[in-house]
Amino acid sequence: MSHEPPVIGLVEDDPIMGESLAQRLGLEGMTVHWWRTGREAVAEIRKFRFEAIVCDIRLPDLDGEAVFREAAHVPRTPPFLFVTGHGDIDQAVRLMRSGAADYVTKPFEMEDFLARLTDLLMPHGTTEGGTLGVSPAIRQVEALLCRVARLSSNLLITGETGTGKDVAARFIHAQSRHATAPFIAVNCAAIPADLMESELFGHERGAFTGAAQRHLGYVERAGDGTLFLDEIGELRPELQAKLLRLIESKTFQRVGGEREIAFGGRIVTATNADLALRVVGRQFREDLLYRINAVSIRLPSLRERPEDIPWLMERFFTEYSAGTETSLKGISALAEEAALQHPWPGNVRELRNRMERAVALALGPWLMPGDLFPELVDKGAGTGVRIGSLESARQEAEKRHILRALAATGGELSAAARLLGVGRTTLWEKMRRLGLGSDG
Template sequence: MLPDRARIGLVEDDLVMGGSIVQRLELEGWRVTWWQSGCEAISEIAGESDSLDLVICDVCLPDVSGEVVFNELAKLPNIPPFMFVTGHGEIDQAVRLMRSGAVDFMTKPFAMDEFLRRIDAGRRTMQSQLRLNGYCLGESAGIQRAEDLLHRYAAHDLPVLITGETGSGKEVAARLLHQISSRGTEPFIAVNCAAIPAELLESEIFGHEKGAFTGAQARHLGYAERAGKGTLFLDEIGDMPLPLQAKLLRLIEDGSFHRVGGETPVVFRARIVTATHRDLAQRGGPTGFREDLYFRLAVLPIHIPPLRERSEDIDWLMDRFLQNAAARSDTCIRGFSALAREAALVHPWPGNVRELRNRVDRAVALATNEWIMPGDLFPEHASKPGGAAFVPLADVRDAAERRQIERALEETGGQIAKAAALLSISRTTLWEKMTRFGLAERVRSET
């Protein structure tokens, strides 16, 4: 029996299917509320959204579509997870709904055992449990939105394209996606397309047969084959040579490939996840990216924001990197000084999370104090003639004000008047500060 609050809302107008779903879910221990029209569901879910662990919604309803139901309820502050039931002709719409925030979709007809498994994976308590188990990327609103997408994408085998600046954590996100998916116990094979010479990349990914070229003295299994039923992660996919892009496209479309020099097709069973710091939408030209491959890879896109846009994660990441570095060292480090934390918060982090990890590793290795100081994290500041390891107080104050304003705007959904009230300042003062910190333009672009 599931916990007492384990409750599902069902929006389904088909009496036979709806009755069958309700009966099976109640046998499994769920408490089910069934609505047979979209308008009825909108009205009643709005008043009890906190008590629902999941809403299962048909896309085609007699009065309004399931998409309308979702969009209306998405305005609520604590919307329950939505899982859609669709016909084959509605898959494009279902994918669009997932990008908008739905956790899953299933096409009719479906096997009940798989349906129950997906319900259990999608319900509200699943994500919080994953975070308790350490499967999380950070605490900022931006990175948690990215995590939400990863959790929704985990139930599907469609290709995922992860974008973000160099060092922002794209491979970490790919590994998280793999861990929380049903493929988590299978291999995770990571390939950096920019680090392998172009003339060797095809053989490394697809393998080769004995005698395929000079020096090929034995059959070689490539990364695509070694991935098995796991995940093939192609990092820096934007640097893949154009001829190899065509072969990758054929692998995706046919579900098989040929080793270099081989004639027998090899079945590809892994999931493809790719990542890039480039804007692959800027296609065309001699160094461009194939448009047809781009659309096949970006079925489920996700963007990892740079560290400078998620300052709430800096402290969180520093503590975890310190813990890992200290475990590998005999140095007795108690933690970061308050000055070091303030210095980290105002640093622009051009190298993103990778730079932060490297600085913490270096500080732990070289620190002579039990507390890490600003000079340990940023020795380049102290090495300048007449320079000091301290951060100007004006920079510290500006960074703190910016963080509080961002939190207030996030809390109020970008409403200036409410954010000003939270901060106990006037709307005019808030707008002036937002303009100075470059937040005014962001609010305009989001609205």
């Protein structure tokens, strides 16, 4: 690994601000290229390899966005940290949608600026240690979630049922400035329509028959935290209007109340429905969709990220076997192979449920395909489900295990053999038999 100091590009026309940042970054051990104009930056960015670019929005010639778009054509485009004195959230969102990494508004605390820049310099392309998964698809989503967590704009999370929209919302909350405040999750489809307004906004004593005392709704309980509205497409029209008012005015009234109550939290919504289609069908307000969709993130289905299946299986196995009396030692290669062949219509939620049941009911010592998919055993061979031979399943499992070892060692055969506990010649021969090639 290289120990060369990181090279940072600085685009800043203000001589006092530019000199201050250049000096501080130098003291932090970074090599700084400071440009006073956007055109100078565009010309130099192509000549050197930079770890990050710190760029002012307002420049005397090209603006920062133009510099960013020019740099986007450079191979291995460095991440951009924008600096603006105007705090224009719409422009910040547009830049981050276009691929910018982060932004700070003037005046800013130097320690906060350095923390954000340092975060950009950290490697994010590793294959281990992810919070949501290890696949490239989910790591990209996780990086985007970290970026939008710092914003205060409303966020819409989309994806199929069971992809983990609630988990993503909690992840954003934990990374945000609202982290120490409450996280309140509301399933808009689970609460009866006639109770939803009272549950969401609360009610005053005597507001309706049976309202014996004041009730604080989800909005009020969220306070300065995060209000997560799942299945937002199921909200009925009159409540959509009240939610729009909450977003626009940052105030609300309890049912039966007259006093305006301030709301200082952030609203995150989620849906598995096509809200644009519902707008066309007059089932969802277009103006509300516009307001909740300031930033949108789509969660990929489990079919789109098969690399996460073994990782999630191990995670759920550890979770459900911890603290219980079980003879299970782990997950068999056959069970893993069966999981990789399953289409997972219920996504991560289905995998979690299957693993919980399998760990509870398996006889051990290894979790087997029949534990994970008992319906295939119950239905027998006449179901039309193709089940290969044990030998082919074993070979496929072996192949995947070898590929993971090679990926972990950068393709170095000797290191992979040591990781697998076999000799280099043995590994070479196995790879030849399995059709994996023998370069190394």
